[in-house]
Amino acid sequence: MKDVYLIVGFLQIVFVIFMQWQVYLRKIVITFALSSAAIAVFLFVNGTYLNSINLIILAFLTIAVRGVFIPYYMLKKLKAPYKDREPRNVIPTALSIVISLFLVVVAYVVYNFTLYDITYVKAGSIPIALILQGIFLIISRNNAFIQLIGYMVMENSLFLLAGYMFPELPLIIEGGILLDLIGVVMISGIVMRLREDTVSNVIEEFEEFKG
Amino acid sequence: MIYLLPSFFPLLASVFCISKNDKISEFSSVFASLASIAASIYIIFMKPAVSWLLYIDGFSKIMLVVISIIYLTTILFSTTYIKHVSKPLLSKSSYYLFLNLFVLSMLLSVSLNNLGFIWVGIEATTITSALLVAIDNDEASLESSWRYIIIVSTGLIMSLIGVMLIYASMHTLNISKLLNTSPLDNKLFAIGAALTIAGFSTKAGIFPMHTWLPDVHGRSIAPVSAIFSSVLLPTALFGVYRVIEISSFMNGIKMFSFILGFSTVAFASIFLITQKFYKRMFAYSSMENMGMILMGLAIDTKYALLGAVILIVSHAFAKSSAFYTTGNILSLYKTRNVNDIKGLINTIPFGAYSFVLSSLAVTGAPPFGTFLGEMLILYAVFVKFGLVLSLLILLFLAVAFFSLNYKVSKMSFSTNGDSSKRKDEVMGSFVPILNTTLAFLTIFAAGIINNLLNTGVIK
Numbered sequence: 001m002k003d004v005y006l007i008v009g010f011l012q013i014v015f016v017i018f019m020q021w022q023v024y025l026r027k028i029v030i031t032f033a034l035s036s037a038a039i040a041v042f043l044f045v046n047g048t049y050l051n052s053i054n055l056i057i058l059a060f061l062t063i064a065v066r067g068v069f070i071p072y073y074m075l076k077k078l079k080a081p082y083k084d085r086e087p088r089n090v091i092p093t094a095l096s097i098v099i100s101l102f103l104v105v106v107a108y109v110v111y112n113f114t115l116y117d118i119t120y121v122k123a124g125s126i127p128i129a130l131i132l133q134g135i136f137l138i139i140s141r142n143n144a145f146i147q148l149i150g151y152m153v154m155e156n157s158l159f160l161l162a163g164y165m166f167p168e169l170p171l172i173i174e175g176g177i178l179l180d181l182i183g184v185v186m187i188s189g190i191v192m193r194l195r196e197d198t199v200s201n202v203i204e205e206f207e208e209f210k211g
Numbered sequence: 212m213i214y215l216l217p218s219f220f221p222l223l224a225s226v227f228c229i230s231k232n233d234k235i236s237e238f239s240s241v242f243a244s245l246a247s248i249a250a251s252i253y254i255i256f257m258k259p260a261v262s263w264l265l266y267i268d269g270f271s272k273i274m275l276v277v278i279s280i281i282y283l284t285t286i287l288f289s290t291t292y293i294k295h296v297s298k299p300l301l302s303k304s305s306y307y308l309f310l311n312l313f314v315l316s317m318l319l320s321v322s323l324n325n326l327g328f329i330w331v332g333i334e335a336t337t338i339t340s341a342l343l344v345a346i347d348n349d350e351a352s353l354e355s356s357w358r359y360i361i362i363v364s365t366g367l368i369m370s371l372i373g374v375m376l377i378y379a380s381m382h383t384l385n386i387s388k389l390l391n392t393s394p395l396d397n398k399l400f401a402i403g404a405a406l407t408i409a410g411f412s413t414k415a416g417i418f419p420m421h422t423w424l425p426d427v428h429g430r431s432i433a434p435v436s437a438i439f440s441s442v443l444l445p446t447a448l449f450g451v452y453r454v455i456e457i458s459s460f461m462n463g464i465k466m467f468s469f470i471l472g473f474s475t476v477a478f479a480s481i482f483l484i485t486q487k488f489y490k491r492m493f494a495y496s497s498m499e500n501m502g503m504i505l506m507g508l509a510i511d512t513k514y515a516l517l518g519a520v521i522l523i524v525s526h527a528f529a530k531s532s533a534f535y536t537t538g539n540i541l542s543l544y545k546t547r548n549v550n551d552i553k554g555l556i557n558t559i560p561f562g563a564y565s566f567v568l569s570s571l572a573v574t575g576a577p578p579f580g581t582f583l584g585e586m587l588i589l590y591a592v593f594v595k596f597g598l599v600l601s602l603l604i605l606l607f608l609a610v611a612f613f614s615l616n617y618k619v620s621k622m623s624f625s626t627n628g629d630s631s632k633r634k635d636e637v638m639g640s641f642v643p644i645l646n647t648t649l650a651f652l653t654i655f656a657a658g659i660i661n662n663l664l665n666t667g668v669i670k
Binding site (some may be wrong): 088115117118119123138144147148151154155156161162165166169170172173176177179180183184187189190191192194195 | 240300325327328329331334335337338339341342348353354356357360361364365368369372375378379384396398399402498
């Protein structure tokens, strides 16, 4: 099972780096759908291996919610100009890829020097790398859709972590987390749409937000 | 089943709100909030409840009552205030629908017996309140709503990792079991507890993850700012307290929480000096109060906990009153800038007095309950950490006191106010006065609060 985990974990990192340099929002959303599908496959395989019905149900929920519903909803909410390209990046693309790779190394080093002694899971640095990359995606991009995907990348990494390290985590809690995610995405979709209609320059700070 | 009644009524009201009829939505929300108060008070006299779903001790009961009362006053204030919003994002019935769901998620968050469910409940408060933040439907309110969603959700991811690590070290997330279980791995548990506290603290506006709070409180409409500051932040701190409770054997976790609380008080007090916008100023004041409460919860001795809970109760009434009044001021003056407001005493006399008194209350002046709460926490700090730290905290509290009250007095008592703007609405004035009075009366409820915290029931 460790091999499947490693392959899916490695794929997740590649997907996020792809999202990092990608400027076409549609492709970023589709990449997110693929990464969610990879996690669903992992949960399904692990569920079959451990004979855990909870993990298998979670795999189906993951593919339905993260792999299909959320990407579909986001693509529907994307307006024409944003479907093509993000207007501008905060950090240049090349630099953002370098930082992304650097974060993977940082996660590996930090994990091996701190958490490995506690968890004894060799590839435990993968979810940490994904969490760091999710945070970086949020802070390095202006577009609210990509920031939301950054948030979901972080959540995906937790599902990977939970599926591998804590497969016995009660399904009802993971189901609750998934339901929350649907809520967050739907409400965010409304706010993002309105925000892109009204906010002329999102980088510019409003005077009242200073201090 | 009866323990779920306070949560049942807002759920029922939400169903009525789906009818899209404004009158029905308003009436059902008022009825639900009244019924919720009655049910919460009834529960105070019942035995503490422990089941697989619910864990209702004395602290939970106090939170249920406070949330229910603020629920009622917010609904009452909204009935007159909402018409001042020129181009609302939501219809009246949708506004009440989200408000009811928001209260429902808070009531459930303080009643649940599972750390995972508490996480779900606290995250649900974000979903149900994000559109309420943006109701003004302008650039700044939409921007603040987006910041709220993304910052708080990212912070809560941190607590989700923490919850998973706690599960890994304890093999359960059931709070009543966690209280009686030792972790299989202390280090893993400590990391999990610290991450959970840090994540929930984001929602409570604790430094350094507080950045969403001034933006949201500053830009959302008065009733929403009021309910956020008075009960949403304490609900998140309630989640923090549950983690402190289950890690009571670890002094490091308590110290970590204490440092977060202390930094928040220090940061908020300093930032209060330079605030130019009155709603934002009260947001920083909320941070200062949450910092004090967190210190009390972290010290977790008898007096510290009592002080923290008294402060939660009294702050809820006082701060909601202050925010309601800021709504009246904004609707009259159409500005949030402190320097543009003068002579409130001439324009909204009742509102001005209520504003001054509620400002005194939120900064811990006697004879309000906040004074007693802060003194008890300071006493606990003195006993545990000595004189120097207590004096330092006192200094920060004094800075916050003078910064806030100076500006509020200037707004209220400066002589050149425009009395042609004179306008006191019945409900708009009544609700803040009622809540300021409740903030004062809290001091007499100290014995009841102490009894509830110690025995979990009033006989």
